[in-house]
């Protein structure tokens with residue numbers, strides 16, 4: 001034997017005398033197979049950035065075995081007969097992302113992304129080696145192999161735990177809702193699929209499942225007596241869809257609509273979009289941070305703060321915020337008045353003495369703005 005033969009993402013390669021003994025699998029993958037998704041950092045098996053998945057076909061009736069390796073440690077010459085899968089081999093924007101890539105994304109488990117291929121390939125290998133029968137505890141225990149310097153481990157762990165056989169049903173429902181919506185969003189434009197791409201574009205970009213179209217309901221639309229248009233959106237995408245159709249010149253979102261009690265609206269815009277039915281904007285979740293939906297009402301926010309302050313000592317300070325919120329406006333306003341409504345009011349009228357702005361600022365909160373990308 002003068003060469004070793006192996007596959008990387010299904011493609012055949014061989015290596016022989018042209019390489020030195022210290023040529024590693026990592027180097028081969030990156031420099032010779034030209035697949036740069038697999039990273040490296042410590043080059044000593046400590047960080048996990050270089051992890052790839054390996055399948056060795058069963059010999060003599062044995063079953064195939066799948067496992068993860070630190071490619072920075074493996075000599076290329078040891079790879080005879082290996083079937084190696086790197087991050088490029090499990091999914092991408094052209095063929096569609098693998099469920100574990102989507103979950104990491106949905107749980108915000110990646111920031112700079114440098115560690116993500118390693119985490120994903122560690123987990124991918126674990127899933128394959130266990131036929132998918134992993135419990136939350138198994139997954140938690142498997143986390144010693146990878147380091148992340150910027151995201152924090154909780155969202156990564158939660159993303160993978162959502163694939164456990166004993167995963168929390170509430171988390172699964174949330175994920176189902178997100179994935180149903182995401183399937184309709186064009187990865188190129190960020191807008192809902194309009195079925196207007198050329199064949200070439202479809203081949204290159206389109207991930208939308210054509211069979212599952214029409215899941216999004218059509219927003220209700222009314223022409224009011226004063227000629228203004230009123231839409232009722234059922235989800236975030238519909239807000240932007242409506243604005244794309246009617247134009248961005250003169251519009252307003254309507255949540256609790258209580259702000260006009262503070263700053264009267266002299267002249268209404270031409271288009272009003274009711275967002276009070278959008279569940280996505282009214283929910284919250286907990287990863288390393290507490291993430292509040294923009295249109296949670298002040299009452300819902302208070303209840304949540306109280307519950308967390310009592311159940312989780314990391315959130316003791318929410319009791320102080322609760323006590324303050326208890327003095328904001330009064331119960332009927334708090335029951336429909338929302339966080340975003342208050343903050344936008346403050347933004348539009350800087351002289352408005354917003355308690356919500358003050359509280360969130362004191363707590364060091366960050367606001368995430370949604371933006372629609374036009375092509």
Ligand SMILES: Cc1cc2nc3c(=O)[nH]c(=O)nc-3n(C[C@H](O)[C@H](O)[C@H](O)COP(=O)(O)OP(=O)(O)OC[C@H]3O[C@@H](n4cnc5c(N)ncnc54)[C@H](O)[C@@H]3O)c2cc1C
Nearest residue numbers: 253255256257258259261329337338340341342344354355
């Ligand atoms: C009697 C009274 C007393 C009050 N007392 C206090 C007080 O003591 N302290 C205090 O801080 N506040 C007080 N407020 C303000 C109150 O908190 C706000 O009116 C309320 O939070 C606004 O929320 P909303 O959902 O009703 O907003 P809306 O009136 O529906 O909307 C307000 C603005 O926000 C925009 N908007 C809403 N949601 C979004 C979104 N998701 N994305 C982008 N834009 C959005 C709308 O387009 C609109 O421009 C009081 C209000 C009243 C009526």
Ligand code: FES
Nearest residue numbers: 041043045048072
């Ligand atoms: S580069 Fe750090 S474990 Fe391989």
Ligand code: FES
Nearest residue numbers: 111113115148149
């Ligand atoms: S996402 Fe940056 S190191 Fe993990």
